[in-house]
Amino acid sequence: MSKEVAVVSAVRSPFGKFGGALRDFTLPELGGRVVAEAIRRARVDPADVEEVATGVNLPGADRSIARQVLIEAGIPTNRVAYTIDRACCSSMAAISMASRSIRLGDTKVAVAGGTENMSRVPYFLTAQRWGHALGDLVLKDQLVIADPMTGKPRAVQVGEEASEYGVTRAEQDAWAVRSHEHYLRARDAGKFAEEIMSISVPQPKGEPVLFSADESVRPGTTIEKLAALPTIYGSATVTAGNAPGLSTGASAMVLMSPEEAERRATEPLAMLIGWAMASGHPDRIASIPAESARLVLSQVGMTIDDMDLVEINEAFAAVPLVSTLVLAGGDRDRAEAIRNKTNVNGGAVAIGHPTGATGARLVMTLIYELRRRREAADESRPYYGVATICGGIGEAEAIVVKVAGTA
Secondary structure, eight states: OOSOEEEEEEEEOOOBOTTSTTTTOOHHHHHHHHHHHHHHHTTOOGGGOOEEEEEOSOOTTOOOHHHHHHHHTTOOTTSEEEEEOBTBTHHHHHHHHHHHHHHHTSOSEEEEEEEEEGGGOOEEOTTOTTOOOSSOOOOEETTSOBOTTTOOBHHHHHHHHHHHTTOOHHHHHHHHHHHHHHHHHHHHTTTTTTTBOOEEEOOSSSSOEEEOSOSOOOTTOOHHHHHTSOBSTTOSSOBSSSSOOBOEEEEEEEEEOHHHHHHTTOOOSEEEEEEEEEEOOTTOOSSHHHHHHHHHHHHTTOOGGGOSEEEEOOSSTHHHHHHHHHHTTTOHHHHHHHHTTBSTTOOHHHHOBOTTTHHHHHHHHHHHHHHHHHHHHTOSSOEEEEEEEEETTTEEEEEEEEEOOOO
């Protein structure tokens, strides 16, 4: 059995902003639509799908999300589905787990991805089941993103780590501006057309409206505007401008064994050749993606210098800045060289970050850009990339991608 896994299709919804066009979709509704489209693009009969892995970070009051996604997508109900919560890593973990099933020979065709609607995350009355005496009721808001064990806001954690590595507020603001500029340039060049599907959004009156563009990007973002913003949650460096918003979106990829893709005469978009999970101290947000990237590159016998492109999730602008510095061994000149090939079409600061769906978005964005670059160069060698993301309580995930060269 091959150690590689074929990516046959990859698609996502547009990523909506907080309270935006996608705010009324349930997680299964949105995820089901995107899974159905991934299956259609793969030219696979829904009955051929044996396994669905769906990442979700903030399920709200709902449960068994993957099972509901499977049914919404029209996959037969006797197929297997499972929901994965590894915080922001969830959909990348879904890809890794579905890939493991394929590599073991348990599954031939699987769908992996994630779904998130941060606009629908409810408030919780966590202590009210047994009644309440006189006094105020306290609502718990999960969207105040903090370490659940210490209560320390993520923005504070990442600000502290950025300061530890000498990454300044000005550098973070500059990276945020870069994210918007790179994204807008890529969008205007039509580079996201391959990965984004349109979503039909019901309206209170009249016909549904097709939603087909990411909502979070802020044209006209400048260093001066970002520098004027206050920091949030007591962070030393993090502002609403150098961090992504609270987003909504879904992503899905159809995966197969190489043998199954060959049997179907299907040319894969790319091959997944390495997977790694990493964990560290709960406060390690900005540097932990570098650790998972190091692990996976070691497994495939490569280095960061062998990668043509890199995707590091912009959970905060500080994350790619710190992680590239770690990957460069602290050498700032080398870090700059790594940054030049990192998030070349912008990142989550511009695109948005629906936490349960972003990991798979990173992988597909990487795949499509690697394909464009290989085709433009018309080279016979394979092109390689690594995608990595932080999440949860000191966690990270990474995947290495190969796009085959021409014959």
